[in-house]
């Protein structure tokens with residue numbers, strides 16, 4: 001007991017505030033305000049203004065270009081309590097009183113009046129954040145696995161590299177007018193981080209005692225998706241910058257600037273062929289490497305960074321033989337809500353005694369008040385004093401001492417953030433859909449929330465055989481909801497059923513995003529109002545097959561036509577699902593033909609997409 | 614909250630500095646007191662003319678000198694639990710249910726407000742209720758009305774003087790002098806709707822505005838106007854917000870909100886503070902507009918309500 005107390009005191013004393021990073025620039029906010037004025041006075045054209053606006057992180061809102069969705073870049077997903085508080089304030093003042101975690105570690109504020117965007121930027125700059133190059137044809141937010149630094153399987157922490165690369169390309173002249181957007185993702189190990197669905201994906205590796213990366217190029221999700229190719233077995237640390245630069249330069253030079261639908265780098269790779277592309281990159285890199293001074297290269301060597309502020313000596317001091325609070329054997333729906341939460345929302349770190357705690361959101365939504373409470377919790381309980389947002393649209397609070405877990409739970413509970421299931425199938429991902437996106441056909445956002453609450457109600461989060469499976473929903477074929485890497489994915493569309501239009505989703509099976517990334521296979525169309533029932537039925541069928549493998553592996557077998565029991569292939573499973581997707585005539589059940597969040601007839605309305613700008 | 618405490622310490626320090634600089638102060642007080650004596654001889658009281666926002670120091674000085682009427686517009690129960698020294702209780706509901714100018718004058722007389730005495734109003738609802746009451750006073754002719762810069766909760770957090778006794782003052786006489794330049798009704802709003810120089814401002818929250826609003830209205834949600842520890846932001850911030858929207862200083866602006874003109878009351882004073890001369894309050898607001906069956910602009914092509922996390 002005494003020993004524990006000692007640890008406790010030590011632990012409190014050592015928590016620190018991280019120095020602010022400065023990504024934002026004051027002068028850009030004024031510039032933005034002036035451009036809006038000029039635009040309103042018709043001194044600049046629609047197109048020019050649009051490009052400018054996107055370059056500064058403001059999308060036009062659904063069918064209302066006079067409102068913006070502001071995308072705040074959170075480099076590596078790492079965010080301080082002060083920044084969270086600021087975002088809460090800004091949302092309250094200028095947006096709708098809530099913020100939204102995206103699938104690429106951005107935080108988005110919706111329905112901000114165009115005239116107030118500069119005010120939001122002003123506030124963001126005060127806490128070091130930027131929206132610069134969050135949209136448009138540029139290097140987007142550089143992602144880094146939220147487990148980097150704490151993952152028990154990683155070789156080293158990729159975060160400092162991720163930040164250095166982000167810094168290098170932000171406002172870099174080459175990033176100002178690429179053929180199309182460009183995404184860079186860092187992972188921590190083979191399991192975490194979306195490295196194979198990015199233009200450049202990097203996983204830490206060590207060869208002969210040297211640090212470096214395994215680099216994947218040309219992946220990406222969209223109307224046509226591709227899995228990234230491995231450039232070479234090992235890319236040493238000192239080649240990191242030249243490899244990234246070479247890739248962007250080749251893309252800039254050879255990328256398709258004509259056909260907007262086919263101008264992501266993955267199309268270039270596909271059209272050119274991987275071998276030719278690979279050669280081109282390696283050649284370009286040699287030139288770049290030979291023309292980069294050592295001091296520049298050194299900027300990307302991790303020894304220059306003081307990122308690892310939590311020294312091993314502090315951690316070693318805190319080591320103790322504690323009994324893990326995590327219930328390893330399975331739990332049930334009748335377990336206490338705290339046990340359930342522990343089981344589905346916390347992960348043990350490689351730092352002994354420390355846990356990463358996940359905060360479950362609904363499709364990434366969080367209110368201003370909740371953001372403020374979250375900021376306090378991070379300050380009080382995370383040794384590193386920051387949090388990360390995750391591509392699953394949740395928050396991860398890391399370095400929580402095991403003796404603090406129940407306190408953290410209680411605090412989260414009082415602010416309505418203690419839902420379980422963050423790391424399970426119940427934490428459905430949903431893009432913004434018709435809540436704000438111009439291209440959306442369906443209300444994927446609301447559907448994701450409906451799926452989550454229904455599955456939690458059914459207790460799917462406590463079922464370990466479902467844990468490794470994911471559900472992801474996009475409101476159109478564009479994949480912002482990353483439906484193609486989900487075990488069960490959905491993307492929205494519209495179909496005439498009988499003589500009535502209805503919102504329908506195309507369902508895909510078998511996607512995954514780890515080292516063996518795979519894109520989901522389209523299975524069948526499901527009316528919006530039948531999605532939940534279909535998910536339930538799939539799980540029911542899986543249970544009937546009495547399989548010892550988890551759901552995602554079973555579905556993978558079925559996709560490959562070698563199901564282990566009675567359901568052998570997709571046709572078999574479709575036969576079971578078909579009765580559910582049939583709708584009664586619209587006169588009998590008009591609501592079956594409506595989308596979530598609407599009580600009127602469904603009409604698919606879209607406007608010019610800005611992702612493509 | 615943390616920020617508040619810091620401010621308080623700062624304020625205390627400034628007070629100290631002020632007292633050390635007392636030479637000037639005595640001069641000032643002397644001047645005021647001579648004025649007062651002359652005024653007293655003539656049988657008129659000379660009162661300080663207050664700006665739109667009354668800061669804490671000014672109010673405390675006035676309370677000490679007993680030359681102010683402080684009006685607490687929270688619910689009676691809240692008033693009974695504690696209020697700013699010398700404050701009288703006047704819940705907003707009383708103003709709303711007695712809304713003829715004559716009745717308002719009577720209310721003023723009953724709480725001991727004479728023609729020129731400074732009146733400072735406060736609430737616990739980020740200034741919106743206080744603003745509605747202050748506007749009403751100014752509308753019936755009590756020009757010298759001001760809003761306390763902060764809410765009662767802020768005042769209390771600063772540890773400033775609070776008392777529990779029920780204050781009453783001798784009945785006074787007050788002249789009725791309607792100020793039509795700050796008032797608008799549905800008919801008036803309709804008449805200026807296509808006027809280039811008039812701007813209609815809806816001060817409800819964004820999602821309510823998107824759902825439906827009076828045609829051509831611009832949205833300045835009340836949430837933009839204040840901060841955690843002050844009911845209105847600094848003048849320069851407000852000015853910038855308005856400038857960003859391309860609203861000219863010499864425009865006529867009419868504010869409205871959902872039903873009784875509280876949120877738009879706050880917007881009324883925010884615009885005044887930003888230096889707009891001609892501001893009117895459509896006090897019966899959108900509820901009245903809808904009841905009259907007037908046209909609305911609606912936006913139903915997006916499910917923005919589903920973005921809320923609640």
Ligand code: SF4
Nearest residue numbers: 431437440475476480
């Ligand atoms: S997937 Fe489609 S609907 Fe969803 S945010 Fe992207 S473009 Fe919009």
